[in-house]
Amino acid sequence: MFKLAGKVGLLxxxxxxxxxAQAQSLDSADVRKEYRPWVTYTSLRFETxxxxxxxxxxxxGTMLEFKGLEKISxxxxxxxxxxxxxxxxxxxxxxxxxxxxxxxxxxxxFVPQGDGSFFNRFNISHRGHIGKLFFYKEVAxxxxxxxxxxxxxxxxxxxxxxxLGRQIKINNRPLYIGVNYRAFVNFDFKNxxxxxxxxxxxxxxxxxxxxxYGFLPHWYLAVYYLRDxxxxxxxxxxxxxxxxxxxxxxxxxxxxxxxxxxxxxxxxDLPVR
Numbered sequence: 014m015f016k017l018a019g020k021v022g023l024l025x026x027x028x029x030x031x032x033x034a035q036a037q038s039l040d041s042a043d044v045r046k047e048y049r050p051w052v053t054y055t056s057l058r059f060e061t062x063x064x065x066x067x068x069x070x071x072x073x074g075t076m077l078e079f080k081g082l083e084k085i086s087x088x089x090x091x092x093x094x095x096x097x098x099x100x101x102x103x104x105x106x107x108x109x110x111x112x113x114x115x116x117x118x119x120x121x122x123f124v125p126q127g128d129g130s131f132f133n134r135f136n137i138s139h140r141g142h143i144g145k146l147f148f149y150k151e152v153a154x155x156x157x158x159x160x161x162x163x164x165x166x167x168x169x170x171x172x173x174x175x176x177l178g179r180q181i182k183i184n185n186r187p188l189y190i191g192v193n194y195r196a197f198v199n200f201d202f203k204n205x206x207x208x209x210x211x212x213x214x215x216x217x218x219x220x221x222x223x224x225x226y227g228f229l230p231h232w233y234l235a236v237y238y239l240r241d242x243x244x245x246x247x248x249x250x251x252x253x254x255x256x257x258x259x260x261x262x263x264x265x266x267x268x269x270x271x272x273x274x275x276x277x278x279x280x281x282d283l284p285v286r
Contacts, residue, residue: 047258053077054239054264061271062279066108075099076262095217095241097122097129104134114138130159147191149176170199170216178223187279189225194218218242225266233268233279 056074076097104118120132138151151174158167178191197217223237243258270279 044255044257047256049258049260052260052262054262056264056266058266058268059271060268060279063108066111066114068106070102070104070106072102072266073099074102074266095243096124098125099123106136112140114140130157132157143177145179147176147178147180149178149193150174168199168201170197172197183226187227189223191223191225193221193223195221215244217244227279231270233270235264235266235268237264237266238262239264 054074054076056072058070058072060068060070062068076099100120100122102118102120104116106114106116108114115137116135118132118134120134122129122131133156134153135155136151136153138149141148141150153172153174155170155172156167157169172195174193174195176191176193178189180187180189182188195218196215197219198214199216219242220240221237223235225233225235227233239262241260241262243260244255245258246255247253
């Protein structure tokens with residue numbers, strides 16, 4: 014099983030590397046980078062861990078310095094699904110074995126205008142080790158629906174993710190250091206060849222570096238850096254060009270574990286969402 018998981022992980026890594034190379038290997042004259050203002054993410058998470066490693070969680074988060082949804086023209090776009098001023102996320106992850114997990118969750122994104130998006134998310138993951146490093150692989154599928162009109166109402170996205178981390182003890186308390194990378198492929202459920210998502214192979218990537226410390230038996234504090242890149246096409250321009258819109262930010266997640274007797278099974282929120 015471990016050998017199979019290793020092969021799956023390598024395939025995921027190869028796929029992500031290939032997609033990254035494709036996204037970055039375009040002629041420099043055809044690609045423009047836009048850097049948006051830095052943002053700050055904050056979230057409070059409650060989680061229950063069971064003896065077998067399964068978990069139930071609830072999380073409320075905010076993104077500061079957000080100015081609301083921007084209008085989308087026919088000539089250029091960026092994905093609506095990551096725009097929010099706050100969100101509420103509820104989910105369950107089941108441990109089939111020590112290494113294999115699958116989960117289902119729902120997330121509501123709120124924006125100042127009162128219109129937002131809703132996620133149904135399903136994921137399967139493998140947690141293993143490479144030497145002393147924690148090795149995380151995940152594949153997720155999300156069904157997205159929007160309250161925003163007249164824009165797209167139903168979409169989906171597929172996202173493989175891979176991460177490495179190390180957990181050590183500081184003052185007999187767990188300290189986790191890790192990095193995770195995720196690529197997103199968005200698509201319309203209707204077979205529309207004119208879809209904006211057909212213009213780029215990858216629609217979004219996220220790179221996350223995180224430090225998490227269990228400073229009390231029930232409490233964990235995570236501090237992380239997140240680089241969020243959107244890939245879209247200004248195809249109506251003459252000449253047409255491709256845009257990589259980059260948002261960097263710093264995040265803080267405070268997690269409360271409801272039952273400390275299972276806290277030794279807690280690592281951290283490894284995958285970048």
